[in-house]
Amino acid sequence: MSGVLLRPGPEDLRLIGFYLGKVLLGLGLVMLVPLAVALWAGEWNSASAFAIGASLCLLVGALSDAVLSTRRQLTWAHGMVIVALAWLIGAVFAAVPMYLSGRFAHPLAALFEAMSALTTTGMSVIHDLDHTPLSEDTYRHLLQFAGGQGIVIVVLSLFARGGAQIASLYVSEGRDERILPNFIRTARFIFLVAGTFLVVGTVALTIALLTAGFSPGRAFYHAINLFFASFDTGGFSVMQASVAYYHSAAVEVVVMVLMIVGTLSFGLHFALWSDNPREVLRHLETRTLAVTSTAFFLVVGFGLLAAGTFDQTSAVFRKGFFTLVSAVSSTGHQVNDGTTYLTDWGVLAPAAIVGAMAIGGMASSTAGGIKAIRIGIAFRTLVHDIRKVLRPESAVVVTTYHAGRRRILRDDTSRAATSILLLFVGSYLLGTMAALAYGDHGIAEAAFEAVSVGSNIGLSIGVVHPEMPRGLMAVYTLQMWLGRLEFVAVFALVGYALSLARGKVRR
């Protein structure tokens, strides 16, 4: 195999630009929703910001559609580059109305917020969240929904001529499980599941909020935003205090259910829909999450009780278990002030939460983190290697695991899983070092926040705030981008850029 890089030609760049234009068109359409809300609510400042943002996206999208239209087929390399750029350019354009709203200290803060939304991280650096206009809250939560469901899938399933080309985009998003043979149908199934839960979840949350004393209108508004933030494992909140604001066990239970359902892979949702519920229990990912989450919760519960933070079952469940579910699902909803992880939670409980955040949820879901499937495969690889050592040299050792069907553990699968795992660890180290470099935080806070950002979780111990250093904000933004795309697409983009500069011209 030749190691020579081929320089992409003008047609390649045209194709990439064409698809990025489609993504911006989709983003422009998303902005029309908060624009309508702003006009309805009489929020004129926000309305002008959304009108400018939407016009910009729709104009650039329409221009690229008119000028760059091509019938050239997508390759894997194109798909990777488009996805990596879509999240970056999408975040830049999504940040425009945010910055224009005047609620962010500088453009980088608006970009951080937009990246946090699109990657379903849920960290926020907005000023005065409790008094944010309705339309701006709607926009932040809607962006999470768009990012969670995969903005690329959204746009391409609406605009693409056929489904075959989308395969490369879909896999680049870190959702490499092909639920259905046709990607358009897969995207539709994903939306069918999300749409069903949108109705069920919003109704359940509205009822829970009504019982908590909310007026019907306010209950519905909070419910729909809470749904977007919970099911899409995003973690944004309408209120600064997050879910703690509601002081309602019913709200917390519904949110927990939505977070758990949101972290189920769409493959498992498909199994539940298609009369194959046993698949959920047999899947390596479910089993890995069951074992790791139980172990982590035992540590969290023990840590909280031993430290004297709580002494009642209800408190251990509503604070400890909720936070664990929030961490594992990579949502980031909080039921206590972030600083109390450091001041009141002792040492063991926050350490277990960091571990749970690092692992994250299931692949092929909106959850972030290393993903349970990779931890499961890494563990099976370890078992495989130990079995090989213990058996005679001549023995052929075959290790299997269940993921959709019985699969043989192959070297390339193990290598891919452990490589991504190591890259996540690298991201956590980068974020920790960056926070330590500014000297404002200790190692525990720095590591907690770095893992939370790198895994697209959103639980915050207090390092992230509107006035945080810009350099740290930039590093966290990079971590969110890398984590959401699971590194590979970003590396492919870097490789593509290098081949543009140094590659061999095609003859």
Next chain:
Amino acid sequence: MPGDIRGASRRDGVRGTLRAVGLALAVCAAGLLLSALLTWVV
């Protein structure tokens, strides 16, 4: 409908949604049980 979403009926959707909610509630129940156990032990 196994293997193909094209034939998914409203009943499949309701059943799938109820199963997912049931699974999530079972996880919550396990969490509550473990919380009670831990409180009792510690």
